[in-house]
Amino acid sequence: MTVTDEIRTRLQAAFDPRELEVVDDSESHRGHAGFQEGGESHFNVRIRSSAFQGQSRVARHRAVHKALGDIVPRIHALALDIDD
Numbered sequence: 001m002t003v004t005d006e007i008r009t010r011l012q013a014a015f016d017p018r019e020l021e022v023v024d025d026s027e028s029h030r031g032h033a034g035f036q037e038g039g040e041s042h043f044n045v046r047i048r049s050s051a052f053q054g055q056s057r058v059a060r061h062r063a064v065h066k067a068l069g070d071i072v073p074r075i076h077a078l079a080l081d082i083d084d
Helices: 003-015 057-074
Strands: 019-024 042-048 077-083
Touching: 003 019, 003 042, 003 057, 057 077
Parallel strands: 042 077
Antiparallel strands: 019 042
16 A cells, blocks of 8 residues: 555545645656655645545644654654635
8 A cells, every 4th residue: 555545544434524635746856855766755646525524734734744643753744724
């Protein structure tokens, strides 16, 4: 399973989102810190779920990081666009 698939699977299970987009943006960081050949080092995630309703921006980010668990230390960058 790719890291992209792992991210998607864990977020789907944790938040049952109505919208979820996971993009491996690694190639656009070629030559920058953290880039690794083959990708899967830089990700953009857009997620929309009622599970985030009433939570602050910080609480939403913490919830996503908790759901991703051991994936976070394995990647270099994670950009999050989170809304309820």
